[in-house]
Amino acid sequence: MEFAEYFPIWDKLAPGEQKKLSDSALYRRVKKGTLLHGGSEDCQGLLLVSSGQLRAYIVSEEGREITIYRLFERDLCLLSASCVMQNIQFEVTVEAEKDSELFVVPSGVYKALQDESAVVANYTGQVMASRFSEVMWLLEQIMWKSFDKRLAEFLLNETLLEETERLKITHEAIGNHLGTAREVVTRMLRYFQSENIVKLSRGIVEVMDAARLRELCGK
Amino acid sequence: MEFAEYFPIWDKLAPGEQKKLSDSALYRRVKKGTLLHGGSEDCQGLLLVSSGQLRAYIVSEEGREITIYRLFERDLCLLSASCVMQNIQFEVTVEAEKDSELFVVPSGVYKALQDESAVVANYTGQVMASRFSEVMWLLEQIMWKSFDKRLAEFLLNETLLEETERLKITHEAIGNHLGTAREVVTRMLRYFQSENIVKLSRGIVEVMDAARLRELCGK
Numbered sequence: 174m175e176f177a178e179y180f181p182i183w184d185k186l187a188p189g190e191q192k193k194l195s196d197s198a199l200y201r202r203v204k205k206g207t208l209l210h211g212g213s214e215d216c217q218g219l220l221l222v223s224s225g226q227l228r229a230y231i232v233s234e235e236g237r238e239i240t241i242y243r244l245f246e247r248d249l250c251l252l253s254a255s256c257v258m259q260n261i262q263f264e265v266t267v268e269a270e271k272d273s274e275l276f277v278v279p280s281g282v283y284k285a286l287q288d289e290s291a292v293v294a295n296y297t298g299q300v301m302a303s304r305f306s307e308v309m310w311l312l313e314q315i316m317w318k319s320f321d322k323r324l325a326e327f328l329l330n331e332t333l334l335e336e337t338e339r340l341k342i343t344h345e346a347i348g349n350h351l352g353t354a355r356e357v358v359t360r361m362l363r364y365f366q367s368e369n370i371v372k373l374s375r376g377i378v379e380v381m382d383a384a385r386l387r388e389l390c391g392k
Numbered sequence: 393m394e395f396a397e398y399f400p401i402w403d404k405l406a407p408g409e410q411k412k413l414s415d416s417a418l419y420r421r422v423k424k425g426t427l428l429h430g431g432s433e434d435c436q437g438l439l440l441v442s443s444g445q446l447r448a449y450i451v452s453e454e455g456r457e458i459t460i461y462r463l464f465e466r467d468l469c470l471l472s473a474s475c476v477m478q479n480i481q482f483e484v485t486v487e488a489e490k491d492s493e494l495f496v497v498p499s500g501v502y503k504a505l506q507d508e509s510a511v512v513a514n515y516t517g518q519v520m521a522s523r524f525s526e527v528m529w530l531l532e533q534i535m536w537k538s539f540d541k542r543l544a545e546f547l548l549n550e551t552l553l554e555e556t557e558r559l560k561i562t563h564e565a566i567g568n569h570l571g572t573a574r575e576v577v578t579r580m581l582r583y584f585q586s587e588n589i590v591k592l593s594r595g596i597v598e599v600m601d602a603a604r605l606r607e608l609c610g611k
Contacts, residue, residue, distance in 0.1 A: 231528070233536040241531075259514075260521035263528040287514065294513030295478075295506065301517060302479035305524045309450070309482040312460075312531055316571050317452040352535050 176200075176276050179223050179247055182296045190286055190293075198276040203269045209253065210267040216256035218277040222248050225273025226334065229265045230349070239352030241265065242307040249300050254280040257287065258301070315352070323351055324361050325389035328371070328380055338380040347378075395419075395495050398442050398466055401515045409505055409512070417495040422488045428472065429486040435475035437496045441467050444492025445553065448484045449568070458571030460484065461526040468519050473499040476506065477520070534571070542570055543580050544608035547590070547599055557599040566597075 176195045177183045183191065198221070203209065209220060209227065220227065227244040229252065244250055244267075255261040257280045287293045314323055327350060331340050344358045351358070362378060365371045370386060372379040380386065395414045396402050402410065417440070422428065428439060428446065439446065446463040448471065463469055463486075474480040476499050506512045533542055546569060550559050563577040570577070581597060584590045589605060591598040599605065 231532065233532070235536070237536065239531075239535055241528075258521050259518045260525060262522075262525040263532075287510070289510055291506070291508055291510045291513045294510045294517060298513060298517045298520060299478045301520050301524065302477050303481075305520065305527070306479060306481040308524070308527055308531065309460075312458075312527065312534070313450065313452070313482075315531070315534060316458055317454075317456065 176221075179221055179276065181247060181249070182292060185292045186290075190290065193282055193286065194278060197282040198278050200274070200276055202274050203272070205269055205272050207269040207273075208266070209269060209275075210250070210265070216254055216280050218279045219254045219257070219283050220244070220250040220267065221276040221278065222246055222250075223274045223276060225269060225275070226271040227267055227273060227275075228270040229267045231263070231265055237352065237354075238349035239311075240350040241311060242304055243270065251297065251300055251304070254278075254283060256280055257284045258297070320351075320353065320357065321361055321364075322390045324358070324365075325386040326392075327351060328378065329383060329386050329390065329392070332380050332383065338383070340378045340380070341376060342378060343376055395440075398440055398495065400466060400468070401511060404511045405509075409509065412501055412505065413497060416501040417497050419493070419495055421493050422491070424488055424491050426488040426492075427485070428488060428494075429469070429484070435473055435499050437498045438473045438476070438502055439463070439469040439486065440495040440497065441465055441469075442493045442495065444488060444494070445490040446486055446492060446494075447489040448486045450482070450484055456571065456573075457568035458530075459569040460530060461523055462489065470516065470519055470523070473497075473502060475499055476503045477516070539570075539572065539576065540580055540583075541609045543577070543584075544605040545611075546570060547597065548602060548605050548609070548611070551599050551602065557602070559597045559599070560595060561597060562595055 176198045177191070180194065186194070210217070222244050224246055227250065228240055229242050229244065229250065230238050230240045232238050250267055251258055252261065252265045253267055287297055327347065328340070331342065332338050344362060345355045348355045348358045362371060362373055366373050368385070370382045372381050395417045396410070399413065405413070429436070441463050443465055446469065447459055448461050448463065448469065449457050449459045451457050469486055470477055471480065471484045472486050506516055546566065547559070550561065551557050563581065564574045567574045567577045581590060581592055585592050587604070589601045591600050
């Protein structure tokens with residue numbers, strides 16, 4: 174596992190900067206379900222994914238969740254180092270959604286580089302702009318898209334990520350991704366089942382008619 | 393109107409950078425209601441507010457609106473120069489919500505500075521982090537706060553911004569801020585009126601009981 178291979182702007186850094194980063198980056202292998210970051214006081218460092226899948230989400234006071242984005246190979250999670258990003262005033266939780274491998278870049282090391290280097294600072298800005306864009310997309314979905322379309326889109330995306338039509342996922346977990354009560358998910362899934370779009374069994378949602386799902390979400 | 397007085401990191405710039413910015417910045421005085429930026433293809437420049445109030449909002453395909461943030465004196469609007477910010481993949485519209493004075497910094501000039509200067513790049517990141525935080529706040533409100541609380545918070549905020557309890561605002565305009573249909577706004581305002589919290593007349597919402605509004609939104 175070479176840090177250099179995964180850090181997107183490696184070639185644009187000076188040798189001294191490269192050394193600081195690779196010397197300080199910690200390699201971690203984590204099991205599915207591992208909590209990697211929780212709350213703004215926890216500022217261990219930036220997470221650079223080398224394999225697997227992470228999920229960033231927010232939690233309401235009542236414990237309701239909504240997924241705000243996911244991170245895949247070569248993605249960098251800035252918000253786990255929110256102390257590095259001045260003016261970030263919200264808290265996200267990050268967990269491994271699959272068994273994953275990642276590098277942790279200590280916050281202090283990254284901050285020192287960013288303060289000195291326009292290249293690093295601009296890269297941080299680009300990553301933040303990507304996450305910001307994902308949240309804007311989510312906001313538009315929530316505001317203007319009906320729940321059947323959001324659920325259809327979610328199920329289609331899951332079949333791609335999991336590479337199977339037979340999804341091992343509970344209604345509650347779907348609700349936590351979409352920020353919706355379990356009952357609402359169950360109701361819509363049963364409607365999908367009555368239309369032969371999905372088939373439900375314990376802990377399983379099997380997509381039977383992906384074409385109809387695509388049609389539903391206008392793809 | 394001195395640009396230097398309004399640009400937040402002026403003192404941290406080198407004299408050459410200061411000159412580039414102040415030579416290129418255009419001073420504009422605009423009337424309430426002026427459209428300052430619309431869509432991602434329009435990339436005239438960064439807007440630096442010297443007085444007044446701007447509103448940034450998104451618009452759905454059906455023409456529904458929701459305010460994502462407002463800009464006041466000394467605030468910088470990056471998204472009107474989204475071509476400068478790599479990876480910004482959404483479109484906002486910016487309009488003057490009051491008669492306003494502002495500077496327009498041409499996108500190309502700012503981008504050239506940002507590419508060279510860690511100070512400018514980090515400042516851009518801070519501004520983006522602030523806007524990102526505002527959108528996250530909004531997302532949490534929409535997901536987890538009931539409409540009566542959001543409306544109470546909006547009305548209280550308006551009385552502060554307008555410095556009067558007697559707000560000249562239509563139900564439709566409130567709907568456009570909050571991303572809600574006019575009918576929903578009217579229904580809730582009538583309920584507030586029945587509780588003697590507000591008094592409604594043509595084009596006017598008068599706040600009668602600010603304490604109750606504060607109570608409602610938990611302030």
